[in-house]
Amino acid sequence: MVDKYSKQIELNIKKYVPFKVDNFGKLIRSKIGLLILKSLNINVNSSYIDILTVVELIHLASLLHDDVIDNETVRRNSPSANLVYGNKLSVLYGNLIISNCLSVLIKIGNIELLSIFNTAIENMCQGEIIQSETLNKKTTIEDYIEKCKLKTASLFLAEAKALKIISNDISFDIEGFAESFGIAFQIKNDLDNILTTKSDIENGIYTAPVIFSDSISIDNTAIEKTKGLIDNYIEKGITLLNSIEDSLYKSELIRIVRCLKK
Amino acid sequence: MVDKYSKQIELNIKKYVPFKVDNFGKLIRSKIGLLILKSLNINVNSSYIDILTVVELIHLASLLHDDVIDNETVRRNSPSANLVYGNKLSVLYGNLIISNCLSVLIKIGNIELLSIFNTAIENMCQGEIIQSETLNKKTTIEDYIEKCKLKTASLFLAEAKALKIISNDISFDIEGFAESFGIAFQIKNDLDNILTTKSDIENGIYTAPVIFSDSISIDNTAIEKTKGLIDNYIEKGITLLNSIEDSLYKSELIRIVRCLKK
Numbered sequence: 001m002v003d004k005y006s007k008q009i010e011l012n013i014k015k016y017v018p019f020k021v022d023n024f025g026k027l028i029r030s031k032i033g034l035l036i037l038k039s040l041n042i043n044v045n046s047s048y049i050d051i052l053t054v055v056e057l058i059h060l061a062s063l064l065h066d067d068v069i070d071n072e073t074v075r076r077n078s079p080s081a082n083l084v085y086g087n088k089l090s091v092l093y094g095n096l097i098i099s100n101c102l103s104v105l106i107k108i109g110n111i112e113l114l115s116i117f118n119t120a121i122e123n124m125c126q127g128e129i130i131q132s133e134t135l136n137k138k139t140t141i142e143d144y145i146e147k148c149k150l151k152t153a154s155l156f157l158a159e160a161k162a163l164k165i166i167s168n169d170i171s172f173d174i175e176g177f178a179e180s181f182g183i184a185f186q187i188k189n190d191l192d193n194i195l196t197t198k199s200d201i202e203n204g205i206y207t208a209p210v211i212f213s214d215s216i217s218i219d220n221t222a223i224e225k226t227k228g229l230i231d232n233y234i235e236k237g238i239t240l241l242n243s244i245e246d247s248l249y250k251s252e253l254i255r256i257v258r259c260l261k262k
Numbered sequence: 263m264v265d266k267y268s269k270q271i272e273l274n275i276k277k278y279v280p281f282k283v284d285n286f287g288k289l290i291r292s293k294i295g296l297l298i299l300k301s302l303n304i305n306v307n308s309s310y311i312d313i314l315t316v317v318e319l320i321h322l323a324s325l326l327h328d329d330v331i332d333n334e335t336v337r338r339n340s341p342s343a344n345l346v347y348g349n350k351l352s353v354l355y356g357n358l359i360i361s362n363c364l365s366v367l368i369k370i371g372n373i374e375l376l377s378i379f380n381t382a383i384e385n386m387c388q389g390e391i392i393q394s395e396t397l398n399k400k401t402t403i404e405d406y407i408e409k410c411k412l413k414t415a416s417l418f419l420a421e422a423k424a425l426k427i428i429s430n431d432i433s434f435d436i437e438g439f440a441e442s443f444g445i446a447f448q449i450k451n452d453l454d455n456i457l458t459t460k461s462d463i464e465n466g467i468y469t470a471p472v473i474f475s476d477s478i479s480i481d482n483t484a485i486e487k488t489k490g491l492i493d494n495y496i497e498k499g500i501t502l503l504n505s506i507e508d509s510l511y512k513s514e515l516i517r518i519v520r521c522l523k524k
Contacts, residue, residue, distance in 0.1 A: 086394075087330075092331070096388070098357075098360075099380055102364070111376075115368045118361055121357070
């Protein structure tokens with residue numbers, strides 16, 4: 001539905017990444033942004049494409065560093081960059097991509113945009129640092145959600161803020177929507193991990209299902225409670241879309257958000 | 263001679279580094295800047311201190327990542343951060359420090375300064391990437407010097423450009439001086455490695471003494487040629503200081519530059 005814009009973003013990403021990208025992933029961050037813009041009848045010009053490229057690049061750089069940090073071997077069903085290029089180049093490539101993002105923003109010349117994305121990068125780091133410092137520890141559910149905000153929702157939030165700065169036509173609470181979706185997205189990721197490889201538990205990362213369980217072996221009640229938590233954030237986000245006029249774009253947006261329920 | 267300003271910079275560094283810093287190192291980058299400012303009778307106000315702090319922080323962040331990349335165990339005669347905090351936190355701390363630097367520059371609000379330091383960060387990455395990609399290869403001496411420019415001189419150059427932007431009273435070729443000093447500084451570092459631990463050769467990093475030798479075992483002629491190369495950059499740098507009026511600060515600056523000859 002917004003595929004032609006996603007293709008432009010892919011081409012842009014290629015320009016700023018110092019290695020061959022075979023799999024761009026779902027590009028969910030930019031897709032959400034594109035669907036919001038289209039729902040609001042906003043013309044997706046190159047400024048929006050630049051901003052959405054920056055969002056995807058910051059995400060990609062964070063994956064490069066995360067995979068080094070977590071010694072991952074697989075990313076998007078392929079060998080991860082650290083496996084192909086080694087830890088050394090993966091760290092450097094991540095740094096270079098961030099530097100390239102900043103160049104794009106510097107070229108746009110709006111210091112507020114720089115501040116927004118720098119805050120996101122800082123928050124993402126802080127989230128990862130908190131996670132590293134609380135390994136093998138059960139935190140409260142509130143602290144867990146705070147970590148989800150920092151690690152994941154902060155980039156969605158920065159995207160929302162940036163789109164709002166570029167356009168004057170965004171009147172609904174896009175920031176509230178972005179943050180709710182971002183939190184739901186991270187909890188869903190964490191739940192999927194527990195329902196499949198359980199590598200998080202192995203690595204001492206205790207997420208919602210563990211926090212909701214009485215022990216590390218996870219019971220069904222804890223899974224249901226986690227799903228309930230995701231649902232809350234999803235519905236909160238979707239409610240914020242109410243003020244937008246109905247359209248095929250809006251329906252697609254809601255469909256994607258509701259996918260997190262599966 | 264400029265110790266009171268260096269102390270201010272140390273205090274500033276502490277604010278932006280997420281772990282305890284016991285040893286600030288020589289702070290050579292900021293010291294050179296301070297001595298230039300004092301030689302030119304420029305009042306070292308907080309704007310200069312902020313910029314020089316940013317320079318030292320970018321250097322510190324690069325050390326954190328370099329030590330992870332090179333699996334170092336010692337830095338400034340103490341266990342390196344990657345040994346104390348692990349690779350994971352070292353990468354994240356490095357990222358967070360860069361993010362904090364950008365916050366300082368964003369607060370100053372001058373987009374040109376952001377561009378200057380972002381270019382330095384990009385060049386430093388590129389230098390490291392080139393080094394990683396040419397392991398176990400003898401490059402030409404020109405390519406080696408280009409790598410020294412990227413890896414090391416680019417931060418000195420950024421510092422010079424930034425000081426020039428803040429002050430209108432810098433009329434000598436501070437950029438030329440900074441680049442020459444930066445190159446000499448890196449070659450001297452590389453020479454010291456060859457004359458002591460030789461770990462560079464072990465790691466497949468072939469620097470000037472290797473490039474000047476017929477084989478990997480380094481002969482005296484190669485050492486002398488390397489010293490000659492350092493001397494050239496030092497004298498080039500010092501010549502550029504000629505237009506500055508003589509003072510105790512200028513003498514101290516020249517003394518520090520000449521130290522690279524030892």
